[in-house]
Amino acid sequence: MDTNSKLQIPNSKLLDYTLRLADDALILGHRLGEWCGHGPILEQDIALTNTALDHLGRARSLYQYAAELFNQMPADEKKQVFTSVAIQNLVSTGANVDEDDLAYLRDGWDFRNALLLEQPNIDWAYTVARALFYDTFNYFFFTELSKSKNESLAAVAEKSLKEVTYHLRWSSEWAVRLGDGTDESHARMQKAVNELWMYSGELFTPNETDEEMSRAGLGVDLTKIKPLYMARVQEVLSEATLTTPPDTWMQQGGRNGRHSEHLGYVLAELQFMQRAYPGMEW
């Protein structure tokens, strides 16, 4: 049994935290899935699909846990959590939600993923840059989260760490290959790094949930992992002969449900079946 009740963290905070991790994983898994069949090299098509599957697998574990947390809430509290009509309907009939309800029935403003992860693939360089920032973040984040007093989160972190270590190797190697490849690949990679940079800061900007979770020993202290992240990203970029972008204005909003325009289209596609044919088993 989880010890969070003793630590007096409201379920709603724990749910918010779990959901954002699940949403990060689902949205990037979905984006990487878009590459399947369209990759530049057959072996890389396979490698990227493996990563997409890792992210999806982690999303599922986290959504299952999130559903558990949600289902334990009192009915009147449940009504405050999501704006989704479909989930409100489930709640009013007293039905439990499951992993798919959380993934397929919430609208954008209920999604908590970081803006970085919903950014489009554009090309191999953008895909690699996005992966490099996220994989580096994940590596340090899950290292810390595996020490969480919350057993469910710690278990997911532990399992993910093996996968994330591989992801980080993949994205670092590709960043170096593209940065230190041809003139064209160097220019493309630098451009991708520059343009995605403004989405990387959000990963380290704590909101109220982060602070409470971290104080209770359940979540990760983002200020602690940020220098580790910066050192590692700079090391990779420098090996790739790329310039680390200067400090800049960082975009925010994903963690609080304010997204870029891209998320709406991702969800329109992702949720199409559940929206067009509601309430069926597939």
Place this chain on the structure above:
Amino acid sequence: MSNSFQEHFDRLIDSEVTIEPKDWMPDDYRKTLIRQISQHAHSEIVGMLPEGNWITRAPSLRRKAVLLAKVQDEAGHGLYLYSAAETLGVTRDELYNQLHTGKAKYSSIFNYPTLTWADMGAVGWLVDGAAIMNQVPLCRTSYGPYARAMVRVCKEESFHQRQGFEIMLTLSKGTEIQKKMAQDAFNRWWWPSLMMFGPPDAESPHTAQSVRWRIKRLTNDELRQKFVDVTVEQAKVLGLEMPDKDIKWNEERGHHDFGAINWEEFRNVVKGNGPCNKQRLETRKKAWDEGQWVRDAAMAHAEKRKSRKKAA
């Protein structure tokens, strides 16, 4: 001299021993194998597209993951098969080039569109089912690398076929709408699946030689009949109607009779007039062309590493 090589080769073929890359083989045998294996590899790669369509729209997280894994398996099959073809002295890039210029063919079935989620069921059930019938005999084909690749391919394909059937079963046990979706997909995929076995034996130009070389082990019509017989029983389990009014058990033959196949359609789809021929080929070409700078970068970087190592 060449005669004795030929005799040795014929003896190997007759005694069911496998031919290996370093063995002498007649030019036609090599050419036929390159054509067949690369066609098969191309089919795997192009075949990723119709199902890949639905990765972003799969109706549940489990289905999404299973579909991704399935399409990934197809990429893996393409990889084994291109590698098998390479043992015959042709490069993967040459083979891609043949695909992109329209010189090489791939299975025509992939020129049909996937319109609903039920198509993920029907493709797995029928298309992978037909592919397995075609491919299982190839696990004993005369050319060693091809036979070994096919053993792996067939194992995974039979898993895919069960997954497809399971999607159909879920739909057929679902709501009326889901059942309708399943029947519609069955109706659309049935005839193209029958065409997957190729033209009737009487019109199949390569069959006799290929059977002799054990590149093919059963004729098109034999395999097609087997597929019809099996599918009739499976459709009963699903509670779906066969999309052919002429299907009838023939006591005398011990097989099901079935209606006439529209070979005019088949020839047109092969010629490039199918609903998605252009789209599929353009998608493949686009992926290849847009990936050129990535492959160039990987090569350039590997070269840089090598020369730095030398200098050090």
